[in-house]
Amino acid sequence: MADNDNSVLIAIIENFSIEVTNEGKRDYIIEATPLGLIRDGKFIRGGDTIAIPPKKVEPATKADIEKIYNESIDIPEQFVFSTLSSNKDIKIPVDGNKFFNKHISVIGSTGSGKSHTVATIIQKAVNAKDGQFSLNNSHIIIFDIHSEYKASFPDANVINIDNLILPYWLLNNEELEEILLDTGERDNYNQSSIFRTLVTENKKKHNPTNEKIFYDTPVFFDINEIVYAINNYKNETENAKCSGRFMINDGTYNLLPDGKTNESLGIKLTNEQRISKYFEEEYTFFPTKAQSITKGDYADGTLDKFSIRLQSKVSDKRLDFLFGKKSKIRSFEETLQKLMGFCTGDFRNVTVIDLSGIPFEVLSITVSLISRMIFEYGYYYKRLRCKKNPKEKINNDVPILLVYEEAHKYVPRSELTKYRASQKAIERIAKEGRKYGVTLLLASQRPSEISETIFSQCSNFIAMRLTNPNDQGYVKKLLPDTLGNLIDKLPSLRAGEALLIGEAVILPSVVQIDECELPPSSSDIPYWDLWKEEWRIINLSEIKDEWYE
Ligand SMILES: Nc1ncnc2c1ncn2[C@@H]1O[C@H](COP(=O)(O)OP(=O)(O)O)[C@@H](O)[C@H]1O
Ligand SMILES: [Mg+2]
Structure with a gap:
């Protein structure tokens, strides 16, 4: 809606109707929610004042929409991992600094595309370079509960139950x-x-x-x-x-x-x-x-x-990664190097911690110990930097993103002691991690089951298809009132479609997440295909040997 050449109000059409008056005249009525103004060629969020009646009302062109998204963020800050769902030619940038320096939450029902989204985001982050070098300075640690991410990151530092060494003496x-x-x-x-x-x-x-x-x-x-x-x-x-x-x-x-x-x-x-x-x-x-x-x-x-x-406990073979011989000789530095992909001559941007083989009773303390060590790395690194240079502005020039798949499993809204350790460690990062260059990306199919302390600390949200009404209600609270009805779209989003909300994006938008280069591996077993094949012989005594090993 333009009132003069310098000021244009951008609004989303919610509804329209035609009223025929008694004299047979037609009134065209548009109900629209104002988003912001384009003034002197620049989009500004909010502000709904224009001279009434407007001079001109017309559908936004592709160029107008592109302008809103593109000019909202300076090019060097732009981080792009999706396009507008209604027009795939329009790229949706987020402000990369605002996106990563606060906590991120990816939520959606099973199969909505969370894991693919996480893979896309990390692959793009690892490949972004401001110069000519082989490794950029991105640092991501993924807590991978279903062994999905090794497939997406063939160069990753993969830590699993066979090579994980976490010295018990580092436990608090x-x-x-x-x-x-x-x-x-x-x-x-x-x-x-x-x-x-x-x-x-x-x-x-x-x-x-x-x-x-x-x-x-x-x-x-x-x-x-x-x-x-x-x-x-x-x-x-x-x-x-x-x-x-x-x-x-x-x-x-x-x-x-x-x-x-x-x-x-x-x-x-x-x-x-x-x-x-x-x-x-x-x-x-x-x-x-x-x-x-x-x-x-x-x-x-x-x-x-x-x-x-x-x-x-001490002699339990399954807990060898904690109490075994190797834990006794593994040093503090080596433990941290391994967890951060910082081993000399073997630097890795991405560390995948495959938790699938960790016995359930120690899952929480495993996650807690690793998270705590990374948080403390950030804390002491900041202290060191500030000691060396009292005027230091950047607390941490090697900031880390911690990714928790199925976050509700480590930080549920639950008082049970079995979750206490990981809850405490992650909540601390949620509250204070930002200051020290340690941020969180939480993926979950049950946002309503995640600790509220943590959820409320997230600044950017990628809400994918969500069918559970409780979970939808959670997302609704995040949306400004004027855009509350975007929530109605959540149950019908396709795989890979998401509502992108938060500080890093100019407008809450329904987007299509770009496909990732290498997909995470699915743990779905193709039952139907397998069942239709000929009877297979399996060696049960071999399984027994593995069992008793
Ligand atoms: N961005 C996308 N574009 C197209 N298809 C996607 C996208 N993201 C996910 N999918 C499809 O959706 C399915 C489920 O994705 P997945 O990431 O495993 O979901 P979730 O982790 O939420 O259970 C995958 O089989 C994948 O092919
Ligand atoms: Mg998944």
Whole structure:
């Protein structure tokens, strides 16, 4: 709607009708929602004032629409991964800085095209270059729960259960206790207080030059030595006549011939000596059957269940990536290098962390530990940069995007302890990550089931086909009132079509996401094709071997 040559109001037609008056005159009535003005050739969002009546009303031309999108963002800032759904010739740029430096959410029912969208976005980000070099400075870590993304990123640093090494000693106290202590027993004072003391003392033992060691300090400790110590406490006996003399049966002394003890029997140990001795091996103790031998302080049975749990976790083959031999020698730097694709001579833009083989009970702490390490990388890198240059404006010149497929599995709206670790780590990134150059891309089919804290921190949304009314309601809250009816389109979007909303795009728009170069692999099994084929013989004993391995 033009009022003069310099000012044009752009509006979306919502409805139109023709009214015939009594005199037989036709009135053409258009109901339209104003979007903004083109003033002096430039589109400005909002503002609906034009001189009434307008001079001219006409459908926007392709050139007008292109102008709105194209001129809204300076060329170097433009990041393009979609076209306008109603006219595929019109590219829809987003502001690449505004897009990546805040959290992004990709939502849609299964099959709506989320995984393809994630692949398209990352492929384009990795290929964008401001110069002549082979690797750009993009850094993306994908938490891939269905093993989909290896196919899309053949050059990626792929980490899976076979090569993942996550040292248990990098776990923080909550993560460590979540896996090793029984939740139900967490209030059991003995269990957790002994564990904490032992871990702290063992960290001191293995890091003698480090003066500031606390329970939570991320330095090496030997988990097997903790197991020894717990078992020694559990089985400990003490000379009843002289406390502080422990009845370790290591062959250096014998009980009196009458089975009694005298005051000099047993090994005299101060509390410190006792702890460091108990780290060395698992001892046998003289039984309390002999007279004048009593149970040790913690040998009242309260540690029995804990000891069993601890041993079974530490020796569980499925948890080898945490507690195995390699975890003991893997350094902090190596762990971070591997996770960030930063190994010397082997730099990778994309790291795919294939979570499909991670046992469910440790999925949350695995995701939590990795997320936390990346967040802390950002935090300390910023600190270092600001120390070196107090005027530093860019907190992190190697910013990272963390991608969570099926985000509702790690950060659900749920109080259950099994999600607590990953929830906490990701919520922290959602709240503070931006400042340190760590942002999130969350893909989910159930936006209404994602933690609200996280969802509310997202600034850009790619809403694909959504059929569930609760989930639609979630998206509706994101839209300005004037565009509320765009929501009606959500259930009928085709695969790859999306409603693009947020700070990075000039207008909420229905777009078609570009097809990705290499698609993610689908985990769909072609039942019908397979069933129609001839009977196949499978080797069950081979499966058994794999099972028992
Ligand atoms: N941008 C697109 N253009 C065309 N087809 C697409 C696009 N994105 C997805 N599709 C099709 O939709 C199907 C489902 O996509 P997928 O990304 O696996 O969905 P989701 O991750 O939401 O379950 C795929 O088989 C793919 O061929
Ligand atoms: Mg998917």
